[in-house]
Amino acid sequence: MWIEVINDDEEFLCQQYLQYSLNLPDYIGVDNEQAHRDYLKRVEILRSRYETLDDGKYSVETRWAYMKCDHAKQHFVIHDVKGYLFQKVVNFIMNLRTTRHSFYLTRHGQSEYNDLGRIGGDSGLTVHGLNYAQKLAEFVDKNIVKNEKGEDVPARLWTSTMRRTRETAQFIQQNKLIVKSKHDPTLGYEWVQMRPKAWHHLDELFAGACDGMTYEEIEEKFPDEWELRSIDKLAYRYPRGESYLDVIARLEPIIIEMERHQEPLVIIGHQGILRIIYAFYMGLSRPDAPYVSIPLNTVIELVPAAYTCKESVRSFSFVCVN
Numbered sequence: 001m002w003i004e005v006i007n008d009d010e011e012f013l014c015q016q017y018l019q020y021s022l023n024l025p026d027y028i029g030v031d032n033e034q035a036h037r038d039y040l041k042r043v044e045i046l047r048s049r050y051e052t053l054d055d056g057k058y059s060v061e062t063r064w065a066y067m068k069c070d071h072a073k074q075h076f077v078i079h080d081v082k083g084y085l086f087q088k089v090v091n092f093i094m095n096l097r098t099t100r101h102s103f104y105l106t107r108h109g110q111s112e113y114n115d116l117g118r119i120g121g122d123s124g125l126t127v128h129g130l131n132y133a134q135k136l137a138e139f140v141d142k143n144i145v146k147n148e149k150g151e152d153v154p155a156r157l158w159t160s161t162m163r164r165t166r167e168t169a170q171f172i173q174q175n176k177l178i179v180k181s182k183h184d185p186t187l188g189y190e191w192v193q194m195r196p197k198a199w200h201h202l203d204e205l206f207a208g209a210c211d212g213m214t215y216e217e218i219e220e221k222f223p224d225e226w227e228l229r230s231i232d233k234l235a236y237r238y239p240r241g242e243s244y245l246d247v248i249a250r251l252e253p254i255i256i257e258m259e260r261h262q263e264p265l266v267i268i269g270h271q272g273i274l275r276i277i278y279a280f281y282m283g284l285s286r287p288d289a290p291y292v293s294i295p296l297n298t299v300i301e302l303v304p305a306a307y308t309c310k311e312s313v314r315s316f317s318f319v320c321v322n
């Protein structure tokens with residue numbers, strides 16, 4: 001399947017070329033200016049040889065499946081695309097946006113189960129957890145919902161459906177603001193800032209028969225399961241529960257929605273879930289994903305950029321357990 005991306009916004013393209021030349025692996029160790037000049041030369045050469053996809057040129061026997069996309073105009077041509085995987089690719093690409101915005105990933109504040117070393121469950125927050133919830137609300141207010149001029153900008157907040165993430169969201173302000181339409185600035189619509197949206201897809205990996213146990217109890221009661229999990233953490237599925245592979249499958253709608261939206265987004269989630277989202281955006285392999293460290297009391301900001309994501313981490317100092 002061929003994919004042609006059409007964009008004639010020269011200003012946007014100039015920024016993209018700069019980003020690519022700074023991040024392209026070909027230019028590791030090359031001076032930035034030299035890399036940029038070289039990249040522009042490449043673009044010139046490719047432009048002179050470029051042929052747009054055109055079904056009229058091909059006979060039925062030689063035709064190709066293809067997709068032409070102009071995201072700025074929201075215009076897509078889909079030709080001869082069949083089958084599950086290709087149609088998924090089409091769906092994903094149609095939902096991509098060319099604007100960049102930050103994702104802020106944080107686990108819930110410390111829960112009662114975290115304190116007891118128990119996994120899963122649906123416990124509420126401890127005093128430390130509530131402290132974090134308050135700090136997080138201050139952080140959101142200072143850093144996410146306002147631009148450099150101190151004006152409100154629309155932003156989103158997602159949680160799982162579990163108590164600990166909803167309780168962590170509870171102090172975040174939900175002011176109303178009027179957002180001007182991009183197409184007609186005389187028109188506006190009401191936006192409820194950071195209105196929490198609770199997703200089942202973001203619920204923690206379900207540990208089935210082991211839900212609510214400590215790791216020591218699992219090792220003692222289910223030694224074979226413990227052994228199996230240590231051999232292949234990615235594919236291991238808890239008895240009557242889930243595996244990380246199951247979580248990857250259920251996070252697909254979340255990734256599509258993350259790509260589709262254009263506003264800064266805060267996700268208050270769980271360790272297992274945030275590991276997968278983080279690994280996806282940072283380009284980590286699937287076997288490595290279940291081992292990513294996502295500590296409590298920490299906000300990880302990811303800004304998607306050419307070839308990678310820029311990451312910055314803000315930790316809040318509290319007693320931190322599990």
Ligand code: F6P
Pocket residue numbers: 114118119120121204205207270271272290322
């Ligand atoms: O311990 C906190 C927790 O979020 C548990 O609820 C969950 O089962 C676990 O982390 C996931 O981590 P791991 O897959 O490493 O056991």
